[in-house]
Amino acid sequence: MAVEISKVSKNGSALNIEWSDGEKSNFNFLWLRDNCPTAHDKDSRHRMFNILEVSTNIEPKTYKVNNDGKLEIAWSEGNHTSLYEQEWLRKNCYTINNNKKYVSPYQLWDSSLQENLKFISIEHDEILNSDEGLIKWLELLHYKGIAIVKNTPVEKESAFPVLNRISHTRETFFKTPFEVINVPKPNNSAYTAHALRNHMDLPWFENPPGYQFLHCLINSAEGGNSSAVDAFKVADYLRKNEKEIFETLTNVPLKFRDKDYTQDAHRSFYGTAISLTKDGDYNDIRFSVATMDALDCHPDIMDKVYKAHHRFGNLLHDDQFQIKFRLQPGDIFSFNNRRVLHGRTEFNPSSGYRHLQGYYMDRDEIIGRLSFLKNKL
Numbered sequence: 608m609a610v611e612i613s614k615v616s617k618n619g620s621a622l623n624i625e626w627s628d629g630e631k632s633n634f635n636f637l638w639l640r641d642n643c644p645t646a647h648d649k650d651s652r653h654r655m656f657n658i659l660e661v662s663t664n665i666e667p668k669t670y671k672v673n674n675d676g677k678l679e680i681a682w683s684e685g686n687h688t689s690l691y692e693q694e695w696l697r698k699n700c701y702t703i704n705n706n707k708k709y710v711s712p713y714q715l716w717d718s719s720l721q722e723n724l725k726f727i728s729i730e731h732d733e734i735l736n737s738d739e740g741l742i743k744w745l746e747l748l749h750y751k752g753i754a755i756v757k758n759t760p761v762e763k764e765s766a767f768p769v770l771n772r773i774s775h776t777r778e779t780f781f782k783t784p785f786e787v788i789n790v791p792k793p794n795n796s797a798y799t800a801h802a803l804r805n806h807m808d809l810p811w812f813e814n815p816p817g818y819q820f821l822h823c824l825i826n827s828a829e830g831g832n833s834s835a836v837d838a839f840k841v842a843d844y845l846r847k848n849e850k851e852i853f854e855t856l857t858n859v860p861l862k863f864r865d866k867d868y869t870q871d872a873h874r875s876f877y878g879t880a881i882s883l884t885k886d887g888d889y890n891d892i893r894f895s896v897a898t899m900d901a902l903d904c905h906p907d908i909m910d911k912v913y914k915a916h917h918r919f920g921n922l923l924h925d926d927q928f929q930i931k932f933r934l935q936p937g938d939i940f941s942f943n944n945r946r947v948l949h950g951r952t953e954f955n956p957s958s959g960y961r962h963l964q965g966y967y968m969d970r971d972e973i974i975g976r977l978s979f980l981k982n983k984l
């Protein structure tokens with residue numbers, strides 16, 4: 608049987624509710640008035656009611672659980688009565704929800720993932736043809752931050768249909784898709800045959816792309832093997848074992864910049880190497896040796912900042928943490944760009960061809976689509 612309200616009483620600026628399972632809630636009057644079910648437009652789901660139209664002294668004139676089982680409140684102002692579903696009150700009870708222990712959605716991984724790459728692999732057609740396949744891909748992206756889509760067509764731009772199962776892509780001046788290929792006089796070190804250390808893309812944006820998708824069209828050159836590292840896992844290691852370094856990485860903003868020769872804009876941003884969410888979980892990583900600007904921290908902390916950066920960078924390339932693999936034509940290496948850093952070994956352009964097409968997508972699109980699909984189940 609569903610949990611029900613067993614008692615309601617007024618207490619200062621809130622109603623106290625006792626539930627049939629013994630839990631207790633405290634609902635503030637202004638919060639209740641603001642969240643009256645009639646407050647929202649049914650289509651836009653925007654709040655049409657304006658809390659500024661009532662005073663901060665508003666309170667229930669009367670309150671009761673009515674014959675339909677709804678909490679009924681007649682307000683002291685505005686000649687308005689609100690009716691709340693018990694189930695909604697329980698689900699949105701901020702007293703109970705604030706007492707719950709936070710559970711991270713992230714499944715952190717280290718080099719042992721390399722033995723189990725099949726667990727992060729998913730067939731292209733499964734995603735294209737079923738919501739279950741799409742959910743599986745989105746869950747890998749959100750929870751593990753990494754997935755490899757297998758057997759995608761290898762024609763140019765043929766990753767669009769499967770990406771559009773999620774949402775639209777994020778445009779940048781590198782264009783969509785961007786071509787990861789060896790070119791003369793490149794404006795990015797990715798467009799060479801050089802090795803790339805583990806890095807994230809575009810850390811000099813205020814909001815770097817949340818996800819990246821590298822679609823392998825051809826990979827017949829010698830070298831050019833891929834690497835990836837879960838930087839949340841490395842951050843977690845530092846948090847548990849090297850607290851001072853962790854504190855420096857979470858507290859001191861570093862400076863990143865892009866001023867390549869093709870651009871008539873110099874983009875620059877300060878961000879900490881590790882940022883945390885309101886729950887203390889991992890939010891973002893900002894790490895890129897190639898695009899970190901000349902730091903301008905206070906001289907008293909420069910040594911400490913550089914040593915923390917050095918330690919973090921070394922762990923991000925440690926074989927205890929990183930995985931190594933080779934992309935096959937038809938693979939889409941998909942990952943959380945602000946969590947999983949990616950790199951590659953040098954390749955020999957005279958031995959064959961290597962061509963990837965890259966796409967970006969905002970994190971909101973991944974998490975929002977997953978949330979929508981799971982609610983539909």
Ligand SMILES: [Fe+2]
Pocket residue numbers: 797806807808949
């Ligand atoms: Fe990159």
